[in-house]
Amino acid sequence: MGTLTPFAPDARTRELLTDAAEEVGRVTDGRIGDLVGRALLATLTDTVGVGPSGQVFVITGDIPAMWLRDSTTQLTPYLRFLERSGQLADLVEQVVRRQFGFIAHDPYANAFNDGPTGAHYEPADVCEDPAVWEQKYEVDSLAYPITLAHALWRRTGRTGFLLDAPTPGVLRTVVDQLRAEQRHDTSPYRFERATAIPTETLPRGGRGSPVAETGMTWSAFRPSDDACTFGYNIPANLFAAEALLALAEIATEVLQDMPLAGEARTLSAELVAGVQAHGVVPGPGGVPIYAYEVDGLGGSLIMDDANTPSLLSLPLIAPTVLDPAVWAATRDVVLSPANPYWFEGSVLRGVGSPHTRDRRVWPIALAVEGLVGTPAERRRLLRMIADTDAGTGRVHESIDVDDPTVYSRPWFSWAESMFCELALTVLDDERARVV
Incomplete structure (x- = not known):
């Protein structure tokens, strides 16, 4: 370090x-x-x-x-x-x-x-800021810190870090930026990288593929750091809508900034309405499900990715803004061959990602599957993750569905934390059962 x-x-x-x-x-x-x-x-x-x-x-x-x-x-x-x-x-x-x-x-x-x-x-990226490792704009990068701040405040009662600079200005920045990216064609953001890998750069001179105005907010990249195929990532929009409600609570109860709180709630509602109007599409058999991405012009992706925010993770990261019936139908698709990144082999079955090779399941997704599942499913998936560490004592990024000794990233802290969260939730289940 x-x-x-x-x-x-x-x-x-x-x-x-x-x-x-x-x-x-x-x-x-x-x-x-x-x-x-x-x-x-x-x-x-x-x-x-x-x-x-x-x-x-x-x-x-x-x-x-x-x-x-x-x-x-x-x-x-x-x-x-x-x-x-x-x-x-x-x-x-x-x-x-x-x-x-x-x-x-x-x-x-x-x-x-x-x-x-x-x-x-990549030193040749458009962004040359020496403080920035990478300037891939991802909506969840704005939402996650707000949810962490909200959790700290609610659990401990601490408010000093919310009142101190730069927090009040940052909360305003988040609202303004998410709103500005509802009309991405007027945005100054560009990302271009000299590469033959299409998920590592944006088309149209770094602006991304065309989108219509839908009420949703645009994202250049997914939480996998892969470029969006279509500009409106549905789980990211619902996560942002939830985070905006948390921001509104902070603005109301701590900052006493009622205009900011009102704008955050209004924008949250617009994102949810945009998802309902454009992000809910016919799934297998015509049942309404959430698409993973849409462009408002008719393009949509039926898939899910292991990285969160994902469609599978919506009850964890967007519990008050999702449609439970639509999510339940979506979950069935995500955990089936209808999702092109759901893989099954002799050892593992679960959700992978276009960010890694085919037939690789991500422990992050297995943990999420357990966290949104039943107590029995949590125990099964906890065991599955533990049994496929290839004897390393580490939780990896992705694992071959037939051979746990074939994996990516020998040390991936995010995956280990999700494994711990699943294990501690299993413990919570047991405590509740005993009581």
Whole structure:
């Protein structure tokens, strides 16, 4: 981590995490408990760095950059401990402050350096900002930090980080940018990369494929960092609609900024209406389902991707704005051969991604499938993830459905955090059952 000092969990934090992992082991088995215990500590010690001024920087694993999305999802399992660990609450607050600082610097970027180091994924990209690792505009990069800030506030009652600069201005920026991208043809954003890989650049001089105005907000890239085929990503729009409601609560109850709250609620409703009008399409047998992407011009994709926000994850990230009946029908399609990125082999079956090779299932998607499923499904999928780590003790990005020793990314912190979240939810199930 260069000049950063690895985060050091204090005795209270270690005790909480160790106790939770051991309890997971008792209700499942010792190996799963050991995997959870190692992952809960490793995410903190191996991905979180602390600078001399106390600023934090969270890498995603094997890439030395901080993603707005990943740094949020990596912290998800720890949210349940915030009331009992002041250190973890402080950490989440510092992550939110850093995220909002990044958005204030460049609201179109998805990943950042720890300062103006000049590091880039691709040095020849149009964006030459030395503080930006990559400027792939993804709607979820704006939504995730808001949901993390909202969760911290609701769980701990802390408000200082919401009142301090740059938070109030950033919340305004998020609303303004999501609204501006409802009319993408007037947007200044362009992304071009010299590559033969179509998912790594945008057509039409970096503007992306044509779209109509639909009420939804445009996104250049998916949460996989692959370019959108059509500009309106449906799970990202519903996630943004949910995040805007969280933003409105902060604006009302903390900032007492009623105009901002009203604009956020209005925009949320517009996004939901746009999805209902353009993003719900006939599925197999004519049953209405959510498309993954549309352009408002008749183009649509029936698929899902392992990365969240996904259609499968909507009950987790957009619970109050989704249509339950439409989502239930969508889930059936996502977890079937009707989804071109659903794969089944001798060892694994689940959702993969065009970001990786065919016949590769992502543990992130398996965890999501469990989290939106029944307690029995959660246990089955937790076991499936644990049994396909190829003996490494790590949770990987994607795994071959027939051979768990063939996988991508030996160290992927987001996947490990989702595995932990699934395991801790299994523990919650067991506690509820006993009571």
